[in-house]
Amino acid sequence: MHLLFATSIVPDGALASGYEIANAAIIDALRRAGVRVTVIGFIWPGKVPSDPQNTIVLDAVEVRTEGASAWRKLAWLGKAVLSGLTFASVKLRVVSDAEVRAAIERAGPFDGYVLNSVQFAGAFEKVLVDRPFVFVAHNVEHRSAEENAAAAGSALQRWLFRREARLLKVMEERFCGAARFVFTLAEEDRAALGVASDRRSATLPLVTRAQAPTSKAKRHIECDAALIGTWTWQPNRIGLDWFLNKVVPHLKPDFRVRIAGNMPAGVSSPHPGVSFVGRVPDAQAFVRGAAVIPLISTAGSGVQLKTIETFELGLPSVATSRSLRGIGYRPDNCVVTDDPIAFAAALQAAAANACDVDGSAFHRRQLKALDAAIGLGLEKLGAVRQEVAA
Structure with missing residues (x-):
């Protein structure tokens, strides 16, 4: 099975955030299951993909709001309002649908997508409907946006987060409804996304590294x-x-x-x-x-x-x-x-x-459960492929 792992930022080996650590764990688990994985998405400026042979880089983007100029933030906001996209997704609209479609065609024959969170999928949704897909919900994004709105320090921030929450709720419902299977990273998120049935979803217990930590050296407390x-x-x-x-x-x-x-x-x-x-x-x-x-x-x-x-x-x-x-x-x-x-x-x-x-026993337990959960989603995609072939 060949799957395209569609994500906002492709792995560059740095593992600088929880999102990147989670992505690495999921991609590794798919490959342990025998899947050929091609990653498609954007990359941080100045970085190179960690696995260039199996990565399609659309462009380099800087999407972090912190540190962006006031003009840049206003440009993103204006583009989001005019397009009806979320603030997070509109930052990725630096290439066209046609360019993304052409890049996908360069990947060669494949069986389906892994839509990794809503940012990339929301930015290029029209392109990503031609194959069956599984959806990875890293968070219940609309709930996070609602919490962000409640904690916001200004009226503009509250409005922006509430707008994000409204759009994200509809988007998450759409992706979860159309997906062959949904992966969440927390058990309670399955019910929050309306996919609590074991036929519709599974939780991915993650690890932060492929091998359990082996250091037995005495720690120096600083x-x-x-x-x-x-x-x-x-x-x-x-x-x-x-x-x-x-x-x-x-x-x-x-x-x-x-x-x-x-x-x-x-x-x-x-x-x-x-x-x-x-x-x-x-x-x-x-x-x-x-x-x-x-x-x-x-x-x-x-x-x-x-x-x-x-x-x-x-x-x-x-x-x-x-x-x-x-x-x-x-x-x-x-x-x-x-x-x-x-x-x-x-x-x-x-x-x-x-x-x-x-901690090695915890790591082994997580890895075994992760591989089992990945297998459930692949069974759903495999069944779809067999139906199409028939």
Whole structure:
């Protein structure tokens, strides 16, 4: 079976975000199942695809809103309003439908699509209806947009997010209804998307790497707690604001918290132990240098890849209940609480008595379940191919 994996950003090997980590896990699982996968989409400027022999790059695009000029943002907004597309999808309309169709034809004969989230699929929906497809819902996007609207700081942002939510709800219903099978990254997202039946969908338990971590070296603790993430993504920003405003004030003054990743303007903390360190060269080394990992999601849907990575590494953690969505197993060294005061107390207790566990069993369990779920979707596409052939 040959499938085209249609995605907004093609893999470049960097795995710099949870979205890219999830994509790599899904593509690897498809290939383990014997599928020939050709990836089609855009690439970050200055990057090259990690698997050029099996990748079709449409163009280089910079789609991050953070850092874009005011003119650029207004241009995107105007184009979105005129076209009726979402803000996220309109950023990808730098090539025409005809150019995308021609690129698809260059891929040669294929059996169907994997439509990876709504951004690319929404931008080029008219092109992507000529084959059967499975749809990968990384999140319940319209729910995330509604939460973003509720947390927005201005009337314009609220209007924009509410508009996105309305359009995304209709789009998700359309893709889920037309898909031969739907993959979600969290169990509760199946019902939220209206595809709770096992005949219609399955949850993909993800991993952050093909092989389980093997490092048995003693950790050198450099700080009490460490967080890393793409904080410019609004659901992550909501969790960070909760942590800084609700949890951090209850930490002792000498409790050291390091926060890595791209930080939006205006984020700060008066706590003397909190430091913002920007980009770090080795994300795994960074988190392994912390006594405990705070898992702070309070918004969004889908799965938290940082939770999965923490469990794979066997690191002590304190998690909100939303941080565990899509994960059926919690190790003994993970404390769960949504109360900010209790969260702070648990962080301090874990840092004082850090206890690692072996995360390899968690990784094996996730990988086995991922491969089984992928097989269910491929069975649906295989049945369609046999019907067409007959």
